[in-house]
Amino acid sequence: xxxxxxxxxxxxxxxxxxxxxxxxxxxxxxxxxxxxxxxxxxxxxxxxxxxxxxxxxxxxxxxxxxxxxxxxxxxxxxxxxxxxxxxxxxxxxxxxxxxxxxxxxxxxxxxxxxxxxxxxxxxxxxxxxxxxxxxxxxxxxxxxxxxxxxxxxxxxxxxxxxxxxxxxxxxxxxxxxxxxxxxxxxxxxxxxxxxxxxxxxxxxxxxxxxxxxxxxxxxxxxxxxxxxxxxxxxxxxxxxxxxxxxxxxxxxxxxxxxxxxxxxxxxxxxxxxxxxxxxxxxxxxxxxxxxxxxxxxxxxx
Amino acid sequence: xxxxxxxxxxxxxxxxxxxxxxxxxxxxxxxxxxxxxxxxxxxxxxxxxxxxxxxxxxxxxxxxxxxxxxxxxxxxxxxxxxxxxxxxxxxxxxxxxxxxxxxxxxxxxxxxxxxxxxxxxxxxxxxxxxxxxxxxxxxxxxxxxxxxxxxxxxxxxxxxxxxxxxxxxxxxxxxxxxxxxxxxxxxxxxxxxxxxxxxxxxxxxxxxxxxxxxxxxxxxxxxxxxxxxxxxxxxxxxxxxxxxxxxxxxxxxxxxxxxxxxxxxxxxxxxxxxxxxxxxxxxxxxxxxxxxxxxxxxxx
Amino acid sequence: xxxxxxxxxxxxxxxxxxxxxxxxxxxxxxxxxxxxxxxxxxxxxxxxxxxxxxxxxxxxxxxxxxxxxxxxxxxxxxxxxxxxxxxxxxxxxxxxxxxxxxxxxxxxxxxxxxxxxxxxxxxxxxxxxxxxxxxxxxxxxxxxxxxxxxxxxxxxxxxxxxxxxxxxxxxxxxxxxxxxxxxxxxxxxxxxxxxxxxxxxxxxxxxxxxxxxxxxxxxxxxxxxxxxxxxxxxxxxxxxxxxxxxxxxxxxxxxxxxxxxxxxxxxxxxxxxxxxxxxxxxxxxxxxxxxxxxxxxxxxxxxxxxxxxxxxxxxxxxxxxxxxxxxxxxxxxxxxxxxxxxxxxxxxxxxxxxxxxxxxxxxxxxxxxxxxxxxxxxxxxxxxxxxxxx
Numbered sequence: 001x002x003x004x005x006x007x008x009x010x011x012x013x014x015x016x017x018x019x020x021x022x023x024x025x026x027x028x029x030x031x032x033x034x035x036x037x038x039x040x041x042x043x044x045x046x047x048x049x050x051x052x053x054x055x056x057x058x059x060x061x062x063x064x065x066x067x068x069x070x071x072x073x074x075x076x077x078x079x080x081x082x083x084x085x086x087x088x089x090x091x092x093x094x095x096x097x098x099x100x101x102x103x104x105x106x107x108x109x110x111x112x113x114x115x116x117x118x119x120x121x122x123x124x125x126x127x128x129x130x131x132x133x134x135x136x137x138x139x140x141x142x143x144x145x146x147x148x149x150x151x152x153x154x155x156x157x158x159x160x161x162x163x164x165x166x167x168x169x170x171x172x173x174x175x176x177x178x179x180x181x182x183x184x185x186x187x188x189x190x191x192x193x194x195x196x197x198x199x200x201x202x203x204x205x206x207x208x209x210x211x212x213x214x215x216x217x218x219x220x221x222x223x224x225x226x227x228x229x230x231x232x233x234x235x236x237x238x239x240x241x242x243x244x245x246x247x248x249x250x251x252x253x254x255x256x257x258x259x260x261x262x263x264x265x266x267x268x269x270x271x272x273x274x275x276x277x278x279x280x281x282x283x284x285x286x287x288x289x290x291x292x293x294x295x296x297x298x299x300x301x
Numbered sequence: 302x303x304x305x306x307x308x309x310x311x312x313x314x315x316x317x318x319x320x321x322x323x324x325x326x327x328x329x330x331x332x333x334x335x336x337x338x339x340x341x342x343x344x345x346x347x348x349x350x351x352x353x354x355x356x357x358x359x360x361x362x363x364x365x366x367x368x369x370x371x372x373x374x375x376x377x378x379x380x381x382x383x384x385x386x387x388x389x390x391x392x393x394x395x396x397x398x399x400x401x402x403x404x405x406x407x408x409x410x411x412x413x414x415x416x417x418x419x420x421x422x423x424x425x426x427x428x429x430x431x432x433x434x435x436x437x438x439x440x441x442x443x444x445x446x447x448x449x450x451x452x453x454x455x456x457x458x459x460x461x462x463x464x465x466x467x468x469x470x471x472x473x474x475x476x477x478x479x480x481x482x483x484x485x486x487x488x489x490x491x492x493x494x495x496x497x498x499x500x501x502x503x504x505x506x507x508x509x510x511x512x513x514x515x516x517x518x519x520x521x522x523x524x525x526x527x528x529x530x531x532x533x534x535x536x537x538x539x540x541x542x543x544x545x546x547x548x549x550x551x552x553x554x555x556x557x558x559x560x561x562x563x564x565x566x567x568x569x570x571x572x573x574x575x576x577x578x579x580x581x582x583x584x585x586x587x588x589x590x591x592x593x594x595x596x597x598x599x600x601x
Numbered sequence: 602x603x604x605x606x607x608x609x610x611x612x613x614x615x616x617x618x619x620x621x622x623x624x625x626x627x628x629x630x631x632x633x634x635x636x637x638x639x640x641x642x643x644x645x646x647x648x649x650x651x652x653x654x655x656x657x658x659x660x661x662x663x664x665x666x667x668x669x670x671x672x673x674x675x676x677x678x679x680x681x682x683x684x685x686x687x688x689x690x691x692x693x694x695x696x697x698x699x700x701x702x703x704x705x706x707x708x709x710x711x712x713x714x715x716x717x718x719x720x721x722x723x724x725x726x727x728x729x730x731x732x733x734x735x736x737x738x739x740x741x742x743x744x745x746x747x748x749x750x751x752x753x754x755x756x757x758x759x760x761x762x763x764x765x766x767x768x769x770x771x772x773x774x775x776x777x778x779x780x781x782x783x784x785x786x787x788x789x790x791x792x793x794x795x796x797x798x799x800x801x802x803x804x805x806x807x808x809x810x811x812x813x814x815x816x817x818x819x820x821x822x823x824x825x826x827x828x829x830x831x832x833x834x835x836x837x838x839x840x841x842x843x844x845x846x847x848x849x850x851x852x853x854x855x856x857x858x859x860x861x862x863x864x865x866x867x868x869x870x871x872x873x874x875x876x877x878x879x880x881x882x883x884x885x886x887x888x889x890x891x892x893x894x895x896x897x898x899x900x901x902x903x904x905x906x907x908x909x910x911x912x913x914x915x916x917x918x919x920x921x922x923x924x925x926x927x928x929x930x931x932x933x934x935x936x937x938x939x940x941x942x943x944x945x946x947x948x949x950x951x952x953x954x955x956x957x958x959x960x961x962x963x964x965x966x967x968x969x970x971x972x973x974x975x976x977x978x979x980x981x982x983x984x985x986x987x988x989x990x991x
Contacts, residue, residue, distance in 0.1 A: 025425055035416035035475055036431065038408075042472045043438050043446065049456075050449030096348065099341040116587070117349050120356065123579050125533035127554050131572055132355035134557075135362050135565065140370030142354050170352060193680045194713035196700040198727035198778060202335070208726075212717045224440065231442030233536060238557055250444045257540060263452035274445045281440070292717035 047274075054268035065268035075252050075269075079276070082248040086229040089165060093173040094180075094222045101180035102214070105187070115181075118174035129170050130238035134158065137166070137239075161245040167235035172228055176221040183217025216291050223284035227277045249273050359576070363569035381570035388563075391571055393545065394552040397463070398578070401538070401548055402531045404467045406524050409474040414520055417482025418512070422491065435476040443473060443536040451540035461543030469537040474530060478523045485519030522589045529582040532575075549575045629690050629781050631655045632677070632814075637686035637696075638838075639672050646672040648838040649686070654782065659808055659815045661829035663822060663861065669838035670818045671710075674784050677816065679703050701730070706775030706783040710790060712767045714759040720746065720770050721755040727778035745773040748807065765796045772804070776811065785817045789824065801827060822861050826850060834858050854895070856907040856976045864909040865951045869979040872904045881975050883908055888924075888946040892973030905979035912939065912953040914972035919956075923967040926950065931960045942966070 013019075020026065057064040070076045104111055121129055137143045137157035144154045157163055187210065195205045233250040240246030249269065257266035363381055365374030385391055420432065438446075450469050451460065459465040489512075497511045535550045542551055553575065556568045632654045639647040647669040654660055662670040675681040677688060679700030688696035695703055706727075714723050724742040733741070746752050749769035759767055768788055775783050788804070789797045805828055808815055819825050825832055826846045834841040834849065834857075842854035853859035860867055870885035879894045883906055892908060894900055917940075926942035929949075940952045942964060950966070958964060 028419055028423060029425060031415035032419045032431070034412040035435075035479060038412055038471060038475055039434055039438065042450065042468055044434065046446055046449040046453045049453050050446070053449075053452060096344050099337065100345045103338055103341050114345065114349070116583075117352065119583060121352060123529055123533060123583050124356070124576060125535055125550060127535055127550055127557070128359065128572055128576065129355055131553070131557055131568065132357075132359040135358040135368075136351075136355045142358065142372070143351070145370075145372055166351075170355070173348065188711070188713065190709050190711060190713040191715060193678075193700070194707065194709055194774075195715070195726065195730075196680065197678055197703075197705060197707040197784075198774070199701045199704070199730035200726070201701055201730075204730060209715055227440065228442055231444040233444050234554060238554075253444065253448055257448045257451065263448065263455075266448040267452060270445060270448045274441070277441060277445060 050267040051271060053264045054271055057264050057268075058262055065265045066272075068265070069252070069269060069272065074247070078247050078249045078252055079272075081246065082230055082232075082250075085161070085164060085168065085232065085246065085248060086226055089168045089172050089229045090176075090222055090225040092169055093176040093225050094218060097173050097177040097221075098180055098214075098218055101177050101184055102210075104181055105184040115178070118177055121171050121174050122178075126167060126171055126233075126235045127238070130167050130235045133163065133167055133239050137163065158239055160241050164232065164236050164240035164246040164248075167239050168229045168232050172225045175228060176225045179221040179224065180214075180217050183220070184214055187213045212292060216288055219284060219288055219291070223280055226280050230277055230280070231273065249276075356576070359569050359572050362566050363573045365566055368566075381564075381566045382573075384567055385570040385574070388567070388571070390544070390547070390552060391574075394547045394549050395574060395578075397466075397546055398532060398548040398550075398575075400463065401466050401470060402528050405470045405474050405531045406528045408467070408471055409478040409527055410520060410524050413475050413478030413523070414482050414516065417479040418486050418516075420479065421483045421486035435479055437476075438473045439476045439480060443534070446472070447536045447540045450537065454541050460541065461546060463546045465541045466538050466546050466548070469541050470531050470534055472537065473534070474527045477527050477530065481523040481526060482516075482519055485516060485522075489515050518589065522586070525582060525586040525589060529579060529586055532579055532582060549578075629656060631691065632782060633689045634673070634677060635687050635689065637673070637676055637688065638684050639669075639676055639681060640684045645838050647676065650835075650838070650840055652833060652840070654814060654816060656781075656814050657812065659813075659817065659828060659830045660833060661825035661831070662816065662818045662833050662835060663820070663825045664835035664841075665820055665861075667837075668835040670820075670835050671786055672838075673835070674707075674786050674816065674818050678705055678707050678784050704778070704780055706778055706780030708768075708771045708775050708783065708785040708788045710787040712759070712771040712791075714767055714770055714774070716759055719756050719758055720751065720762070723759065723770055724774045724777045726774065731778065742773075742777055745777040746770075748776060748811075749773045749803070764792055765800060768792065768800060769803070772807070776807070776813075782814045782816065785815060787818055787820070790819075790821075797824075804828060822863065834861065852895070853909070853974065856909055856978075859909040859974060859976070864911050864974070866908070866910040866912065866915070868908055868948070870906050870908045870975075872900045872902050872906055872975075874902055880970055881906075883973075883975055886946045886948050888944055888948045890968075890973050891970040892975040893971050894975045894977075896977050898977065900975075900977060904977065907976045907979060909974040909976065910950070910968060910972060912951040914968055915950065915952045916967050917952065917954040917956050917958065918965040918967050921963070921965040923965040926964050926966050928958050928960050928962045928964055931958055940964075 017026075054065050055062040057068075060068075068075070100114075104114060135141050139154065139156075143157060147154050155162070157166060191209055191213070192205050195209045200208065231250055232248055233254070236242055236246040236248045236251060237254075242251055250273070253266045253269045253273070256262045256269065361374060362368060364377045364379070366376035366378045366380075368374035420428070420435075447469070450472065454460045454465040454469065459468070493511060493515070494507060497507050502511065532548075533550060534548075535554065538548050539551050539554065542548070547555070549571070553568060553572055556562050556571065562568075634650055634652040637647055637650045637652075638645065650669075650673060652660075652673065662673060664670045672681065676683055676696075679696075679698060679702075683696050686696075687694055714720075715726065718726065721739070721742050724745050725738045728738040728741060743752060743755065746755055749772055751766060751769055751773065754762060754766065754770075759770065762770065768791075771788070785804075789800050792800060801824060804815075804817075807813065808828075815828075817825070817828060826849075829846055831843065832846055832849045833843045834854075836857055842849055842858050844852075849858065850862050853862050853864065856864075856867060868885055870883040870890075873882045873884040873889060880891060881894045881900055882889055882891050884890075885908070890908065900906065924944055926944040928940050928942050930941040932939040934953075937953050937955050938958055940954060940958050942950050942952055944950065944966075952964075952966065
């Protein structure tokens with residue numbers, strides 16, 4: 001019976017297995033499953049879970065956690081304080097790191113050494129940096145001793161905005177550097193040579209060839225640096241002024257979760273932070289879409 | 302040997318005076334020393350000096366008997382290290398750090414390498430969605446999801462346990478392993494796999510005799526790079542660990558943020574333990590690959 | 602090697618002048634590299650190279666990879682500094698001039714098109730650098746694109762074009778600035794065989810139509826022979842031979858050059874006895890051949906030599922007379938057959954013939970003594986073969 005209907009339909013439909021295989025679905029995809037399960041269970045689900053508990057506050061209506069946050073100027077002001085920290089840090093990172101990355105993209109003696117030194121803060125993490133800063137930038141630390149020896153006025157680098165700024169810069173700058181060095185390395189050197197043989201001066205080569213090709217990399221590095229420094233946490237406590245100048249967005253999260261054990265409020269603030277970060281990433285994707293984004297090579301080979 | 306030189310021989314006799322034949326050096330090249338380069342390298346130097354100064358400060362503090370407002374401490378001692386070893390909990394957190402690090406890396410490799418292989422080789426519906434979900438945990442800072450994750454762990458009764466610490470650290474590490482594996486697989490030509498199949502290798506033989514040997518460098522690199530990352534991971538562990546399951550970084554943070562706590566030198570001695578471990582990891586990873594991937598792998 | 606004897610005498614009387622640095626065609630008569638050398642660290646890439654290009658010439662720099670030909674080009678373009686020597690445009694010394702001031706056009710091996718600019722703006726680039734007004738710039742770019750038949754693709758990005766089209770854009774870009782000299786660095790090596798032949802004709806057409814002066818780097822003898830008005834063969838950073846394509850093809854200066862010029866039968870032998878007028882009888886494995894000695898020196902009997910013969914110079918005799926040889930492998934090449942034969946003495950030779958030959962057949966071979974080139978020294982052909990494989 002079924003054989004007849006198939007014959008009547010003309011060509012028999014290929015079995016489901018074949019149809020799926022044509023689209024790339026087959027047994028090999030099972031290898032992907034454990035990873036997907038882990039990420040779904042430990043990343044996607046907690047996000048959903050966090051959203052749901054943020055609407056189940058310990059006191060008040062479903063939106064109480066959010067209204068509490070936005071009605072308290074001390075709490076909501078932390079958004080601006082975070083931006084006031086993250087934005088300058090990211091700008092400074094890019095402004096300092098981009099030229100270094102650009103100079104370092106070709107191989108030279110010491111490139112590996114520089115890369116290694118810049119890996120240190122990323123390897124050690126912000127806690128170790130904060131700890132070292134407590135000594136190095138102290139009123140009696142090496143930084144101020146050096147300033148004194150040079151005849152410069154001493155600075156107050158700790159337990160204020162500057163302290164957190166420096167601490168964040170020390171990790172964000174190497175991060176942007178490594179990112180940009182990767183991007184710039186993809187820019188074909190012969191393009192500059194070609195521009196030179198066509199009569200382009202050094203400046204013209206930079207503005208007309210190198211910069212347009214480097215722009216997507218610079219933008220990506222800037223936005224990722226912004227997202228990273230937006231979540232500054234330990235250094236705001238250890239070398240900043242956590243109750244005032246460096247009362248950044250992560251601190252209300254920390255206080256709600258660790259000191260009040262109010263995970264619903266902590267989740268609400270974390271979600272606010274996530275939304276801002278996703279907005280930054282969204283802007284990045286949008287702006288990058290408007291730039292030239294193709295290969296940075298000159299052609300084949 | 303004979304050589305027919307025509308116009309060249311004549312060109313030679315017209316050659317310039319010896320003084321003109323001197324090497325023009327670097328003139329006329331694209332890599333001249335410029336003001337921009339000088340400023341750039343000066344900035345880089347300043348940054349490196351501050352960076353090393355910060356780390357060396359910790360190191361010197363850990364050996365200092367007393368260090369007031371001078372360039373160098375009054376005397377050096379190993380006492381702080383003895384005290385650090387005797388501090389209750391420190392040995393425990395060193396052990397925990399390694400337990401967590403090795404477990405996370407093992408799990409991440411076990412799940413991540415096969416997944417990376419599939420993502421590098423196959424096209425299937427929904428692939429870009431899977432890639433995006435894999436990318437987000439690496440791009441987003443841990444603080445964005447640490448609290449929700451901790452809340453969930455406490456809800457299901459794992460809060461404070463070693464298992465919870467391992468699981469939360471798996472979240473950024475597994476995608477990192479995948480992102481490092483994908484380019485490694487991509488550089489192995491699919492023809493090699495086809496060749497193995499044509500010569501009669503079954504699935505298991507293909508995997509065991511062809512893919513695994515080719516992937517070993519990539520797997521080792523991914524493993525060590527993610528180990529370095531896990532050792533320094535703070536936020537995720539901080540929110541989910543208890544006194545017994547703290548890693549070294551969390552213990553150090555606890556000492557640092559406690560105003561009436563132990564002396565700076567004692568904390569510094571503990572930190573040096575951590576620095577040494579992290580440095581060994583970094584040095585080993587340098588032998589296998591470009592460790593910068595551990596921090597920038599996400600951005601490609 | 603006699604070609605690279607060190608220069609010692611300082612016989613120049615004219616002081617270097619640096620007056621004009623105009624772009625575009627200034628009517629130079631010749632560009633010269635004098636004793637140019639270039640080292641990378643301690644490795645020499647070019648040693649004491651003398652090279653002159655007269656206006657209107659198409660010079661091909663030929664040699665295997667690593668022989669220094671691309672380095673020579675880069676030095677001339679100003680992309681690499683010299684370690685020694687000088688470069689002159691007529692009476693003006695230009696080796697310290699920055700590349701953007703030299704006004705030479707260049708076509709790169711990987712095309713080096715600016716990936717973020719459209720085809721038209723790529724071609725306009727050099728004109729923009731010369732501050733040519735926008736409308737003129739556009740017009741001249743379109744003219745150059747017309748020349749390479751890419752007018753319709755002017756608004757595309759390079760990545761949207763095929764390899765051959767990209768290379769044509771690169772050529773148009775170099776032509777647009779109307780350079781007095783165009784440098785081409787293996788421009789066709791990234792193209793597939795059919796396209797390569799087509800583009801070769803295209804380049805030759807442009808050279809003839811536009812009255813260009815070209816220095817063309819290649820490792821492909823066929824390309825060099827078909828394009829150039831003069832060939833320059835380099836070997837390990839030194840000049841090996843220069844001459845018209847015909848001179849180099851028929852009279853290679855050394856076994857090394859011969860190996861490049863299609864002398865597939867290249868083997869060591871010994872002089873059995875000198876004949877008159879530069880002739881010598883050479884022998885290898887009992888095979889005796891009369892050949893032409895390619896050196897003015899007298900080769901004593903027993904001297905080690907290298908013999909070079911082109912497959913097409915070996916003729917298959919109609920009556921089976923001459924050298925007896927067994928056809929081992931026969932390849933069909935359309936109008937001709939390429940046959941690998943083994944002589945009675947056991948020497949393997951390659952022959953091209955239009956006679957019908959079957960494998961297993963015994964043939965008679967003949968070759969004119971003037972087409973048997975005899976070079977002193979036995980190590981030559983092995984070394985040449987090895988360098989070519991790189």
